[in-house]
Amino acid sequence: MTTLSLPQLLTTLRQAVGEPHVLTEGDLSAFEQDWRKRSRGKALAVVRPGSTPEVAAVVKACAQAGVSIVPQGGNTGLVVGSIPDASGTQVLLSLQRMNAVRNIDAANLAITVEAGCVLQNLQQAAEQAGFLFPLSLGSEGSCTIGGNLGTNAGGTQVVRYGNTRELCLGLEVVNAQGEIWHGLTGLRKDNTGYDLRHLMIGSEGTLGIITAATMKLYPLPAAKLTAWAGVPSVQHAVELLGLAHQHLGAGLTGFEMMGQFALSLVDKHYPQLRVPLWQDTPYCVLLENSDTESEMHARERFEHVLEVAFERGCVSDAVVAESLSQARNLWHIRESITLAQAEEGLNIKHDISLPVSAIAAFVAQTDAMLAREIEGVRLVNFGHLGDGNLHYNVQAPVGRDNAEFLRTQEDRVNTLVYDAVRGFGGSISAEHGVGSLKVDTLPDYKDPTALAMMRRLKQALDPQGILNPGRVVQLS
Ligand code: FAD
Ligand code: 2HG
Ligand code: ZN
Numbered sequence: 001m002t003t004l005s006l007p008q009l010l011t012t013l014r015q016a017v018g019e020p021h022v023l024t025e026g027d028l029s030a031f032e033q034d035w036r037k038r039s040r041g042k043a044l045a046v047v048r049p050g051s052t053p054e055v056a057a058v059v060k061a062c063a064q065a066g067v068s069i070v071p072q073g074g075n076t077g078l079v080v081g082s083i084p085d086a087s088g089t090q091v092l093l094s095l096q097r098m099n100a101v102r103n104i105d106a107a108n109l110a111i112t113v114e115a116g117c118v119l120q121n122l123q124q125a126a127e128q129a130g131f132l133f134p135l136s137l138g139s140e141g142s143c144t145i146g147g148n149l150g151t152n153a154g155g156t157q158v159v160r161y162g163n164t165r166e167l168c169l170g171l172e173v174v175n176a177q178g179e180i181w182h183g184l185t186g187l188r189k190d191n192t193g194y195d196l197r198h199l200m201i202g203s204e205g206t207l208g209i210i211t212a213a214t215m216k217l218y219p220l221p222a223a224k225l226t227a228w229a230g231v232p233s234v235q236h237a238v239e240l241l242g243l244a245h246q247h248l249g250a251g252l253t254g255f256e257m258m259g260q261f262a263l264s265l266v267d268k269h270y271p272q273l274r275v276p277l278w279q280d281t282p283y284c285v286l287l288e289n290s291d292t293e294s295e296m297h298a299r300e301r302f303e304h305v306l307e308v309a310f311e312r313g314c315v316s317d318a319v320v321a322e323s324l325s326q327a328r329n330l331w332h333i334r335e336s337i338t339l340a341q342a343e344e345g346l347n348i349k350h351d352i353s354l355p356v357s358a359i360a361a362f363v364a365q366t367d368a369m370l371a372r373e374i375e376g377v378r379l380v381n382f383g384h385l386g387d388g389n390l391h392y393n394v395q396a397p398v399g400r401d402n403a404e405f406l407r408t409q410e411d412r413v414n415t416l417v418y419d420a421v422r423g424f425g426g427s428i429s430a431e432h433g434v435g436s437l438k439v440d441t442l443p444d445y446k447d448p449t450a451l452a453m454m455r456r457l458k459q460a461l462d463p464q465g466i467l468n469p470g471r472v473v474q475l476s
Helices: 004-016 051-067 121-126 145-151 194-199 235-251 260-269 295-311 326-335 337-344 355-371 401-422 450-459
Strands: 043-047 069-072 090-094 101-105 109-115 166-175 180-183 210-214 222-230 252-259 282-291 316-322 378-384 389-395
Touching: 004 043, 004 355, 051 069, 051 090, 051 166, 051 210, 069 145, 069 210, 101 121, 109 121, 121 145, 145 210, 166 194, 166 252, 180 194, 194 235, 210 326, 222 235, 222 252, 222 295, 222 326, 235 252, 235 282, 235 355, 252 260, 260 337, 260 378, 282 295, 282 326, 295 316, 316 450, 326 337, 337 378, 337 389, 355 378, 389 401
Parallel strands: 043 090, 069 090
Antiparallel strands: 101 109, 109 210, 166 180, 166 210, 222 282, 222 316, 252 282, 252 378, 378 389
16 A cells, blocks of 8 residues: 655545645634643644545545544543644544434434534434434533444433433444445344444544444423432432332433532522522432323322432422423533533543442542542532432632642542542443543553453554544553
8 A cells, every 4th residue: 555645645635525624724722622621732634524435535545644533523522532632643533514414214213313413403303303312411512423422422311211322223434444334224133243333332433433323213202390309418319219210210311419519619600590409408419200191190200209208308308390491490500510610610520430329338438538638629529320420520629729739639539539439349431431531540440351352452443543542542
C-alpha cells in the first residue's frame, strides 16, 4: 500500500468530503475542547463527512497516512474521549452532518437513524410516529445517538428500559480498514456467531465508527406520574425503591436520588427552579411511573407506594406532580445538577455503580472516610439509584480554589473512592465510560484477564491503532 504524506492526506480528505467540510483554521474550540473545559486538544483537521461511504473514504485515507482518528458526536462526553490530543496530528471526525432519520418500521417497533442524529430529534421523530424512544439524558439536546452508543449511555430511564445497549437492534459501522459493515437488520433474534454490535457499543470509538443504528421503539405511555419525596437516609431511599418495584412492577420508569448539597447547588445557581423539600431532608428521591392503563388506576397504586413508605418512615414528605408542566419542572431540577456543579466550579467526578444492596453502607463509610481525610470536603452525591449508579462527586472545601483542588487532589481522592467501590463489589464507570480520564486507572480495578482480552480485541480489529488511540485501553 502506498503511503500518504500529510498534505496528500488533506487533499484526499477534501476530495472525499468536499472542501468546506475539512476545517483546519478558525475557532475550532467546539470540537477541540471537552464539555467540562478540563482539556483542550489540537486537530490536524476537523472532517465532517455527509455519508457512510465518505466516512469509509476518510478512514481509508487516514489508514494510508498512518494518521489516527477521533470520532465525535455532540462532544458532551464527560471523560475526555471525544477530543483530539494536543499533538496536532489527529483527524477529528465529526458525525454531526450525518443526522437523518432513515426509516421507521412501525410493525417491527424500530427506527433507523444516522449516527449524528441528536438524541432529542430521535425522541421527537419517534413521538411523531406515535412511539416512545426511551433513552433520556440531561445532554439530550446536543448528544448524538452515535455518541450514546459509543459510550453505552445510561440516563434516567434505565431502571425500566435498560442502557443504550439494550435499545439497539442493529448497527452500520466503518471499521479500521475503511470497510462498511451493514448490520442494520433490525432482527430481534440472530444467533449467527459473535455479536459484533455489542462489541462496538461502549467501545468509545476505539473499534469502529458507528454511522447508523436501528433502535427499539416502545408504545407511548398513556399516563405518567411523578413524585418528589424527602427521605431521611440512603437506606430509606433503597427501601422506597424496593416498595416501588414491588407495587409498580414494570411501571417504574425512573428512580433518582439527590443529596442535599447537590440540590443546594441547584437552589444557589438556579433559584427560579424552586427545589422542593431540600432544606428539610438529607436526600430527595424523584420517582416516576409510566403506564399504558388509565391515570386513575396508576395514580392509586403510585400514591399507595408513597403512603406505605410514609408509614414505614422511609419518606418524610412528598409532592406528586399534578400536571405535565409540574412533572417537567421536577425533572428539570434533577437535570440541572450537572450545570449547577459547572457553575460552582470544577469538581472531581465519579460515575460509579454498586449493587443496590451495598449503596447505603458504601455512602456511610465513604462519606465518613472522606470527611476524615479532607477537612471540609463537600460531596455532590446524586444519581440513578434505581440502577445502583451514583455520581459521587467531590467538591473542594469552601474557600479552596476548585482548579487547584482538582489538580492536587484528584488522584488521591480517586484512589480513596475507587478502593471503596472495589471493596463493595462495584465498578468505577457505570455510564460515562473510560475515555482518557480513566484509562490509566482502569488496570488497577479491572479484572486482568478481561483487560488482556480487551487489548487483544483492540489489536485484532485495529492493528494500526488508528481509532481513538489512548482511550479505553493502552496497548503499551
Ligand atoms: P461524544 O462526547 O462526542 O463522544 C463520546 C465518545 O463516543 C467518544 O469516545 C467518541 O469518540 C465516541 N463516539 C462518538 N460518536 C461516535 C460514533 N459515531 N461512533 C463511534 N464512537 C463514537 N451520560 C450518561 O450516560 N447518562 C447521563 O445521564 C448523562 N447526563 C449528562 C448530562 C450532561 C449535562 C452532560 C454534559 C453529559 C451527560 N452525560 C450522560 C454524558 C454524555 O452526554 C454521554 O456520554 C453521551 O452519550 C455522549 O454523546 P455525544 O454524542 O456527545 O458523544
Ligand atoms: C447525570 O446523571 C449525568 O446527570 C452527569 O450522568 C453526572 O454531572 C455528573 O456528574
Ligand atoms: Zn448519570
